[in-house]
Amino acid sequence: MGITDILVTGEPIIYAAMVSIALVSIAIPVLLTYFKKWGWLWREWLTTVDHKKIGVMYILSALLMLFRGGMDALMMRVQLAFPDLGFLDSQHYNEIFTTHGTVMIIFMAMPFLIGLMNIIVPLQIGARDFAFPWLNAMSFWSFFIGAMLFNISFVIGGSPDAGWTSYTPLSGAALSPGPGQNFYLMGLQLSGIGTLATGINLMVTILKMRAPGMKLFHMPIFTWSTLVTCFIIVFAFPILTVALALLTIDRIFGAHFFTLTAEGLPMMWANLFWMWGHPEVYIVILPAFGIFSEIIATFAKKRLFGYHAMVWSMIIIALLSFLVWVHHFFTMGAGAFVNSVFSISTMLIAVPTGVKIFNWLATLYKSKIEFTVPMLWSLAFIPSFILGGVTGVMLGMAAADYQFHNSYFLVAHFHYVLIAGTVFACFAGLVFWYPKMFGHKMNERLGKWAFWIFFFGFHVCFFPQYFLGLDGMPRRLFITNVVEWLPLNVISTVGAFGMGLGFIVFVYNVYYSFRHAEREKTGDSWNGNGRTLEWATTTPVPFYNFATVPYVDEIDPYVRMKEEGKTTYDESQLKPIHMPSYKATPIIMMAFLGLASFGLVFEWMPVAIFGLIGGVAVMILRSFDYDDGYYVSVEEIKRIERKARGL
Amino acid sequence: MAKTDKKVPMNHVIGFALSLIMTLLAAWAAIQSDLPVTWVIVFIMVLALLQAGVQLFMFMHMTEKESGGGAVPWNMMFHGFALAAILVAGSLFTMSFGFDHGDHGDHGGEHEEHMEMDDSEGDHSGH
Amino acid sequence: MAAEELKTGPLEYRTQEGRMTILGFWIFLAAEVVLFATLFATYAVLYGRTADAPTPMELFEPGIVLVMTFLLLTSSFTCGLAIHQMRRGNVKGLMTWMIVTLALGFGFLGFEIYEFVHYVHEGASLTSSAYWSGFFVLAGTHGLHVTLGTGWAILLLIQIARRGLTNVTSRKFFIISLYWHFLDVIWIFIFTCVYLIGMVI
Numbered sequence: 001m002g003i004t005d006i007l008v009t010g011e012p013i014i015y016a017a018m019v020s021i022a023l024v025s026i027a028i029p030v031l032l033t034y035f036k037k038w039g040w041l042w043r044e045w046l047t048t049v050d051h052k053k054i055g056v057m058y059i060l061s062a063l064l065m066l067f068r069g070g071m072d073a074l075m076m077r078v079q080l081a082f083p084d085l086g087f088l089d090s091q092h093y094n095e096i097f098t099t100h101g102t103v104m105i106i107f108m109a110m111p112f113l114i115g116l117m118n119i120i121v122p123l124q125i126g127a128r129d130f131a132f133p134w135l136n137a138m139s140f141w142s143f144f145i146g147a148m149l150f151n152i153s154f155v156i157g158g159s160p161d162a163g164w165t166s167y168t169p170l171s172g173a174a175l176s177p178g179p180g181q182n183f184y185l186m187g188l189q190l191s192g193i194g195t196l197a198t199g200i201n202l203m204v205t206i207l208k209m210r211a212p213g214m215k216l217f218h219m220p221i222f223t224w225s226t227l228v229t230c231f232i233i234v235f236a237f238p239i240l241t242v243a244l245a246l247l248t249i250d251r252i253f254g255a256h257f258f259t260l261t262a263e264g265l266p267m268m269w270a271n272l273f274w275m276w277g278h279p280e281v282y283i284v285i286l287p288a289f290g291i292f293s294e295i296i297a298t299f300a301k302k303r304l305f306g307y308h309a310m311v312w313s314m315i316i317i318a319l320l321s322f323l324v325w326v327h328h329f330f331t332m333g334a335g336a337f338v339n340s341v342f343s344i345s346t347m348l349i350a351v352p353t354g355v356k357i358f359n360w361l362a363t364l365y366k367s368k369i370e371f372t373v374p375m376l377w378s379l380a381f382i383p384s385f386i387l388g389g390v391t392g393v394m395l396g397m398a399a400a401d402y403q404f405h406n407s408y409f410l411v412a413h414f415h416y417v418l419i420a421g422t423v424f425a426c427f428a429g430l431v432f433w434y435p436k437m438f439g440h441k442m443n444e445r446l447g448k449w450a451f452w453i454f455f456f457g458f459h460v461c462f463f464p465q466y467f468l469g470l471d472g473m474p475r476r477l478f479i480t481n482v483v484e485w486l487p488l489n490v491i492s493t494v495g496a497f498g499m500g501l502g503f504i505v506f507v508y509n510v511y512y513s514f515r516h517a518e519r520e521k522t523g524d525s526w527n528g529n530g531r532t533l534e535w536a537t538t539t540p541v542p543f544y545n546f547a548t549v550p551y552v553d554e555i556d557p558y559v560r561m562k563e564e565g566k567t568t569y570d571e572s573q574l575k576p577i578h579m580p581s582y583k584a585t586p587i588i589m590m591a592f593l594g595l596a597s598f599g600l601v602f603e604w605m606p607v608a609i610f611g612l613i614g615g616v617a618v619m620i621l622r623s624f625d626y627d628d629g630y631y632v633s634v635e636e637i638k639r640i641e642r643k644a645r646g647l
Numbered sequence: 648m649a650k651t652d653k654k655v656p657m658n659h660v661i662g663f664a665l666s667l668i669m670t671l672l673a674a675w676a677a678i679q680s681d682l683p684v685t686w687v688i689v690f691i692m693v694l695a696l697l698q699a700g701v702q703l704f705m706f707m708h709m710t711e712k713e714s715g716g717g718a719v720p721w722n723m724m725f726h727g728f729a730l731a732a733i734l735v736a737g738s739l740f741t742m743s744f745g746f747d748h749g750d751h752g753d754h755g756g757e758h759e760e761h762m763e764m765d766d767s768e769g770d771h772s773g774h
Numbered sequence: 775m776a777a778e779e780l781k782t783g784p785l786e787y788r789t790q791e792g793r794m795t796i797l798g799f800w801i802f803l804a805a806e807v808v809l810f811a812t813l814f815a816t817y818a819v820l821y822g823r824t825a826d827a828p829t830p831m832e833l834f835e836p837g838i839v840l841v842m843t844f845l846l847l848t849s850s851f852t853c854g855l856a857i858h859q860m861r862r863g864n865v866k867g868l869m870t871w872m873i874v875t876l877a878l879g880f881g882f883l884g885f886e887i888y889e890f891v892h893y894v895h896e897g898a899s900l901t902s903s904a905y906w907s908g909f910f911v912l913a914g915t916h917g918l919h920v921t922l923g924t925g926w927a928i929l930l931l932i933q934i935a936r937r938g939l940t941n942v943t944s945r946k947f948f949i950i951s952l953y954w955h956f957l958d959v960i961w962i963f964i965f966t967c968v969y970l971i972g973m974v975i
Contacts, residue, residue, distance in 0.1 A: 131794045196805060204798045207719060208790070234723075234801055235730050238809035246816065246911065255900050255907035256825075257816065263823035264904040271742055271819075272812065275734060322730060326741050334741050623929050626942065628791070656858045663851040670843055670965070677970035678836050687974050695966040699959045706854045706955045713787035719797055723804035731811030738815040 006602075008158050011092060013075070018155045047582040049133035050543055051118050054140045056437060058115030059430065061144055065108040066503070068151065072100035074500055077461075081493040083481035093478040094161035098184070099154070101164025105284070106188060107147040109418065112426040113287040114143075114198055117226045120433055121202060123534035124220045126211030126552060126568075128545050131204040133580040134622075135197050141590035142194030149597055150187030153180060157601065160184035163476065165277070166247070168258035168269040173251040179601045181251065186597035189244045190590075192237055199233030202226055211533070213553040220532040220555075221297075221310055225290025228314045229283050232321060236279035243272035252603055267332055274325040282321040285417065286314055288425030289356060292378045295432050296360050298529050299375040300367035303556055306359040313352035320349050330398045331405050339398035346396035353389060357382065372526065373447035377428035380455050381420055388416025391466065409469025415462045427454075427506065435525035439540040440517040442509050450505040457498020464488040464495075521646075524562075531556040536568045538644035544632055547641050548573045569641055576631040585625070589618035662705035669694045669701075699728075779941070784861055786945040799949045803956050810960050813915060814967060817908040825903035830972035833893055839969045842885045843961065846920075849878035850958040857951045865939055868947065872927060875954065879924050886917050909968065916964055919957055926950055 008014050032038050045053060075096055079087045088096065118136070122129060130136045153159045157179035162171035171181045206227045210219070219227075247269065249255045256262035258269045297304040304310065326334065326342035360382060369375065391413040395404050404410060427450075435441045468488050473480065480489055520539040524530040536558045537545060550568040554560065561567065596611025641647070673691040676682060682690070703709050703724060710717035780788040787793055824830075853875045859867030890910070893899070900910045927950055934943045 200798050200801045203801055204794050208794050234805050235808050238805045239812045242809055242812040256904045257907050262825045262903045268819055271738055338741055659854045666847050673970060674840055677974050684974055688971060691966050691970050695962050698962045702955045702959045707952055713783055720800040723801050727804035727807030731807055734811045734815045735818055738819050742819045
């Protein structure tokens with residue numbers, strides 16, 4: 001196989017991408033060498049097991065992926081704006097909608113939320129790190145290397161082009177030969193392992209490492225949403241692992257699970273994919289609900305209305321999420337009875353979701369709302385998400401779905417829930433907890449600009465798509481030469497660029513705030529409105545989080561602490577703190593497994609076997625490593641705390 | 648939990664004997680007996696679930712007080728097996744929609760109907 | 775990461791780390807239940823789709839499958855005995871029973887490899903039909919788990935020979951025992967749903 005067979009050639013956009021990738025890959029090592037930062041990068045970041053640093057890396061990678069997925073989206077919208085535009089050819093268009101969907105769901109939404117969970121959950125429950133810090137680092141590197149593997153498909157080997165759902169038989173070896181689909185399978189497989197490990201890790205952390213006195217029903221609502229999400233992850237991700245493995249075995253080793261020959265059953269892929277895929281939807285929306293709940297309670301300056309109802313509705317959503325998967329393929333033709341069963345279970349989910357909406361409204365009712373940037377995102381979420389939710393119920397009616405399915409009505413629906421739900425929550429949560437991560441807030445004025453531009457851009461982009469769908473425009477269409485669609489398509493494209501502009505303002509705000517924002521002096525950054533334990537830590541948060549572990553026996557414990565003039569710090573109670581050591585094994589192990597996956601993508605078995613052996617060798621090394629960390633001395637804790645608290 | 652001074656742990660021996668007996672019973676029911684197919688399947692599925700129980704409770708120390716009385720393991724195993732039933736029964740329910748498999752014609756359809764009916768019954772008796 | 779250590783109870787539960795790791799492993803096992811359930815679901819849906827390959831009824835033999843089942847059941851029992859010896863503080867007993875467990879595990883694997891080779895000779899392989907793809911991947915995934923378990927157990931035997939019984943080594947052995955028993959649970963369902971049902975219908 002020559003170099004021209006491997007590199008993707010013949011497209012100006014791809015050449016531009018190659019040049020920029022080459023420039024970035026040269027620039028990063030050059031800059032690191034010039035500023036002598038290699039050692040710093042390795043010691044402080046690449047080998048870290050600190051949940052706060054891992055969280056920051058998750059969020060940075062997710063923002064990068066948001067940029068990549070966003071560029072895909074803008075290219076699609078340019079192509080669709082006018083009939084016969086010819087900006088992209090059909091093959092390239094197929095690749096772009098495939099990578100857009102996959103990147104946004106798997107490599108943007110989930111890592112962003114997992115990043116926020118990484119940083120915030122231990123702080124909210126009074127823990128010093130995750131239950132398994134080494135495993136946490138491994139999870140991050142498996143996600144990151146999986147994401148990189150998926151992304152290089154753009155220039156090496158060719159992107160997958162069978163849609164983010166990768167339906168068989170289209171994605172099988174017969175109809176999609178070559179490495180494209182393999183990139184999808186291996187990239188998702190690799191990052192899926194990390195997600196499952198994070199699910200287990202966070203679950204044990206929340207169950208076992210809460211501050212003394214904190215019962216499950218004293219936990220902050222974001223921690224609750226994380227626990228429920230982890231429950232879904234643990235039960236849903238193995239299904240994806242198996243589905244991807246089966247398709248890989250089909251493609252590389254010639255099995256017949258999803259083929260048209262030898263009595264394979266292509267629709268079984270859809271069945272397996274959505275048995276994971278529907279719970280996945282709740283994996284990305286429940287943490288968002290948790291973030292909004294925290295922010296709304298904070299800036300309404302009230303305890304969250306209906307805390308118990310909120311928790312139970314999340315648990316019910318989690319259980320129901322495993323019982324609705326067939327509504328993604330009602331039109332398969334499973335028959336009226338099957339469709340009716342899943343239609344009803346689908347509509348049932350609207351009930352607990354409705355409970356949550358009313359609880360947010362009741363929290364806001366008669367409160368003195370402070371319109372900060374995170375609060376604006378949260379307030380915008382409620383009506384926007386309802387628009388997505390009710391159209392979801394429309395799609396959930398099997399008979400009506402025969403009309404709506406595969407049209408832009410569906411596209412508009414899931415963008416309304418995923419953007420107004422998950423993306424708004426990512427922005428809101430990032431701005432809200434930003435001072436905890438970086439020691440300064442993001443600029444409010446720029447933040448409001450970013451919000452309003454993105455918010456209007458979003459509605460202008462996606463609201464017309466409901467009507468495009470009702471006018472019969474199918475999804476994944478690459479030429480839009482129907483006159484009636486033209487105005488709505490133009491409007492939609494304008495909105496998409498609005499969202500792009502909003503994102504640019506947001507990113508500029510990161511830079512601007514880094515240069516100009518006032519540094520935080522207290523830990524309780526939002527005018528003293530913090531309610532939960534993370535605001536009781538000093539800013540920046542010391543690496544051990546809590547010098548003395550607080551005792552908690554109520555919801556919103558920090559409110560009472562502030563009333564009584566207490567802090568979590570008690571110098572007389574100081575004891576040496578046990579902390580895990582930083583390790584290089586996670587990144588090395590995942591690099592080997594990344595290499596193995598790369599080998600499998602091109603079906604170069606020696607490379608795959610070498611990578612696999614390397615990965616296993618590192619695992620064995622890890623098994624023989626009995627280093628269980630170190631102690632931070634009382635004197636050092638005292639010195640750090642006195643400096644941070646200005647004592 | 649386990650009486651650590653005992654040389655031979657009786658609950659392990661009983662569990663082992665039970666699993667041997669149940670395996671032989673299941674094999675007999677499937678290979679030697681003249682029971683109707685449906686009843687064979689129900690019977691051996693129940694035996695399988697009981698054997699899984701033997702492993703979990705008698706061998707795996709699931710309910711030890713040191714693991715919090717087994718609250719979390721119990722919860723996770725219960726939901727795992729419930730979901731397993733949903734996955735298997737749900738897939739059969741959804742995917743048996745009258746495709747025949749190639750040249751087998753009616754014959755194949757019969758297979759699927761059997762599987763669907765039998766499996767859902769097995770699950771009911773399990774939970 | 776609290777380092778406080780209890781003075782009583784089984785060694786593996788004495789540290790917070792030990793308790794958390796065991797709990798985490800239980801959660802992992804729940805994920806494994808779902809993993810195998812997905813394979814079972816695939817197998818069940820693809821049941822009967824043998825195309826031109828032989829049917830399971832023609833190939834399955836009760837004798838060899840019963841032998842494999844007894845080997846694995848006995849290994850699960852001896853693994854339980856190993857943990858029992860561990861809790862009595864008897865390192866030698868632990869190692870002896872663990873080696874017996876391993877030997878039985880290798881016996882199981884030997885029979886499974888023989889069985890697979892035999893089926894391939896008879897014209898039923900991974901690539902011959904949807905049904906056989908389902909069969910080989912389901913049974914093969916279990917076999918792969920057993921193989922990994924044997925490798926893991928050997929590593930732990932080396933560690934305990936070097937370090938003796940500590941909080942950490944006993945926790946590791948306790949966890950591999952959970953894993954080994956769990957593989958037996960899965961095998962019971964493969965035995966029942968694949969082999970026995972395959973011989974009935």
